Amino acid sequence: MTELSAAQPDSATPDAWVSGPGYRLTRTQGVTAPAGFRAAGLAAGIKASGKPDLALVLNEGPEYAAAGVFTRNQVKAAPVKWSKQVVESTGRLRAVVLNSGGANACTGPLGFQDTHATAEAVAAQLSNWGTETGAIEVAVCSTGLIGDRLPMDKVLAGVTEIVHDMGGGLSGGTDAAYAIMTTDTVPKQAALHHDSGWNVGAMAKGAGMMAPSLATMLVVLTTDAHVDAAALDAALRAATAATFDRLDIDGSTSTNDTVLLLSSGASEKVPTQDQLDAAIRAVCDDIAAQLAADAEGVTKxxxxxxxxxxxxxxxxxxxxxxxxxxxxxxxxxxxxxxxxxxxxxxxxxxxxxxxxxxxxxxxxxxxxxxxxxxxxxxxxxxxxxxxxxxxxxxxxxxxxxxxxxxxxxxxxxxxxxxxx
Amino acid sequence: MTELSAAQPDSATPDAWVSGPGYRLTRTQGVTAPAGFRAAGLAAGIKASGKPDLALVLNEGPEYAAAGVFTRNQVKAAPVKWSKQVVESTGRLRAVVLNSGGANACTGPLGFQDTHATAEAVAAQLSNWGTETGAIEVAVCSTGLIGDRLPMDKVLAGVTEIVHDMGGGLSGGTDAAYAIMTTDTVPKQAALHHDSGWNVGAMAKGAGMMAPSLATMLVVLTTDAHVDAAALDAALRAATAATFDRLDIDGSTSTNDTVLLLSSGASEKVPTQDQLDAAIRAVCDDIAAQLAADAEGVTKxxxxxxxxxxxxxxxxxxxxxxxxxxxxxxxxxxxxxxxxxxxxxxxxxxxxxxxxxxxxxxxxxxxxxxxxxxxxxxxxxxxxxxxxxxxxxxxxxxxxxxxxxxxxxxxxxxxxxxxx
Known part of the structure; x- marks a missing residue:
């Protein structure tokens, strides 16, 4: 049996630049490809292996519109409960903090407090460094084993460090993509550059438990198009229904599935809803192909x-x-x-x-x-x-x-x- | 990992005689345990391996009531179409002929003709040997690979031989149980002896594709109780709903699933419906446990x-x-x-x-x-x-x-x- 790699291009989803109607797509850039976003990833010691396990994506604005799609599993992890509430009630986000090394699922009220404390810590650190932020503007995503509390001393120390380290450019996005990997063998990123001057970026993790609605996956999408939360929500729901919802590795659906889409408006370009829909769908489709190719144990x-x-x-x-x-x-x-x-x-x-x-x-x-x-x-x-x-x-x-x-x-x- | 054997008793279903309310159950006898039944099994050359692949169960009466439950798969094998039509339209059967080595599924009109010809051949041979029988009194069951025609020269020669060889006693039942095995590692049989003087016997094959309604399995149950087709049908439907329908190995359901129940009335005893229901359910439950224990690749x-x-x-x-x-x-x-x-x-x-x-x-x-x-x-x-x-x-x-x-x-x- 041959080993497949997500990085290995297949006919539908080449690795190099490919052209679509009015855009080009690549896998060499991720969430920091659009203007107005910074990201970082580091090893906070949550994973016993010492590998990178904490990521941050920061929207520097000027807009902060956001939308999210979450697992349909009735058993929802604490970060899903938090982020769903935040996104659906406000339609805006300044930052997303993500950890691998633990799902923080089935951890009860104390687990929810841990998620809340993580959002508070990110907000406090960002405020310290000059970006006045409230916890309600911070989404939290976790992935890993179900049932254990997170080592909060390490998570909170990591948050302090990651905000301090936060860098711009492409490398920050790639660091973040590495830090959310669990059994993934390769990081997953995609970026779309629209001919009319706006961009979409994405990073994802997910390698098993994919289906029937979403994979076990965390996906953060970013765009510098100037669009409101309702437009983001419509584009994201249509795209996930046609891509991640049609990816079915083993019929299992996780407690932590989260897909977030953040807009900075930094390009000052206003795409039509059709243009936005097509771009978000193209990126989600490419990410879905990467997830399938890197699914656990796949040879076909x-x-x-x-x-x-x-x-x-x-x-x-x-x-x-x-x-x-x-x-x-x-x-x-x-x-x-x-x-x-x-x-x-x-x-x-x-x-x-x-x-x-x-x-x-x-x-x-x-x-x-x-x-x-x-x-x-x-x-x-x-x-x-x-x-x-x-x-x-x-x-x-x-x-x-x-x-x-x-x-x-x-x-x-x-x-x-x-x-x- | 330990290899499990269906013959290895577990707490719920001992191998030796066990007592239930008014009955004893064993796995050392099968379809010929009740009076009025004969059976045989032999190698007709349908399987390339040369192992036994043809079985016959004969009801010698004086009654011939019968009931059947069949796969809910929309894609039904030719023998399922034939046997379902026969049993549901007449409520009676004199014989069941079963082959392993080929499912005769997805074989079109010619495959259905093969099933019909097999029933005709059994009827003709039984008539030759003094039991006047019509094809409509013969159910046909097949199991094996989907999509290939059966080698009818071998099937028909085997039918001639098996009717000639037909013997009474316990060994005939065991030979038949061996002849229907595919990836099964052990034959499956059970017999129930009721204190009031009537009996139930059974044989089964099935080792994968079990669920969501029935397993890929062929099961023939026999009884010498004096009961009509409606009573058999009620008992069989209640029993399969509570046993085989709750056996789920891999979520797959075959094209060939068949469970038949034949009554000879030879004991001249008339159980109540409750007694019959309980006995058929106990035998089906024990067979279901044997199927689960011998499922493909099982270690637990x-x-x-x-x-x-x-x-x-x-x-x-x-x-x-x-x-x-x-x-x-x-x-x-x-x-x-x-x-x-x-x-x-x-x-x-x-x-x-x-x-x-x-x-x-x-x-x-x-x-x-x-x-x-x-x-x-x-x-x-x-x-x-x-x-x-x-x-x-x-x-x-x-x-x-x-x-x-x-x-x-x-x-x-x-x-x-x-x-x-």
């Missing part, structure tokens, strides 16, 4: 597309059912074109289909037509790293795709060998 | 019980959500008492819960109370083969359990190394 990047469905929702449900099926995923790990498992999987999806007229192709090669095997279907070569599964349900005209991965020995190893 | 036998739910249905949905979570299952493989993954899993179940008051215990040891960890929780010893997870939702009084397993390297290996 898989896209499951279902067509011929009665509605896009039904196409999504069917694609998700296939993408989550352990027997399909283990067959893909074995590069086995076992289309029978795809039919068995889609047959349990609660959507309309004609069971006698289902068709399946692997990488464009038809392996099953009208619910029967095609000669040579078992010889289709799936040994490459990218697999596209297309399924036709013969029930309508709607179509949708889900990104997923295979189910490998490495996935089992990574998730059984130690607590994470 | 796991029971997930959810209490404090608003309804039994919600308790089941929550238990199933936990039982299917890959991160919970890999943690159990690693004997890791990672209760945070249980909370993250149950939090995405679409049922009512109090997210601040969830409690979890492992093997009776409380690890999480009111959604917070208990000191020492991470030191709970889960190295044994049996793990009981109890979760309390604080939303009501209802309670239900699901049987499942861990997610191991062996599962990945077994399902990726070759087509099955």
């Amino acid at each position: 990047r898989v896209t499951v597309t279902v067509g011929g469905a009665r509605s896009e929702d039904e196409a999504l449900v069917a694609a998700r059912t296939i993408a989550r099926d352990s027997l399909v995923k283990t067959a893909l790990f074995g590069s086995d074109p076992n289309w029978g498992r795809v039919l068995a999987a889609v047959g349990i999806a609660p959507v309309q289909m004609d069971p006698e007229r289902i068709s399946v192709s692997f990488n464009g090669y038809p392996v099953c037509v009208d619910s029967c095997g095609v000669p040579g279907a078992r010889e289709v070569d799936l040994s490459g790293a990218d697999i596209a599964i297309e399924v036709y349900l013969a029930a309508g005209d709607a179509r949708a795709s889900i990104r997923t991965t295979d189910l490998s020995h490495a996935y089992v190893e990574e998730n059984s060998a130690y607590s994470s | 036998r796991v029971t997930v019980t959810v209490g404090g739910a608003r309804s039994e249905d919600e308790a089941l949905v929550a238990a199933r959500t936990i039982a299917r979570d890959s991160l919970v299952k890999t943690a159990l493989f690693g004997s890791d008492p990672n209760w945070g993954r249980v909370l993250a899993a149950v939090g995405i179940a679409p049922v009512q819960m109090d997210p601040e008051r969830i409690s979890v215990s492992f093997n009776g040891y409380p690890v999480c109370v009111d959604s917070c960890g208990v000191p020492g929780a991470r030191e709970v010893d889960l190295s044994g083969a049996d793990i009981a997870i109890e979760v309390y939702l604080a939303a009501g009084d209802a309670r239900a359990s699901i049987r499942t397993t861990d997610l191991s390297h062996a599962y990945v290996e077994e399902n990726s190394a070759y087509s099955s």
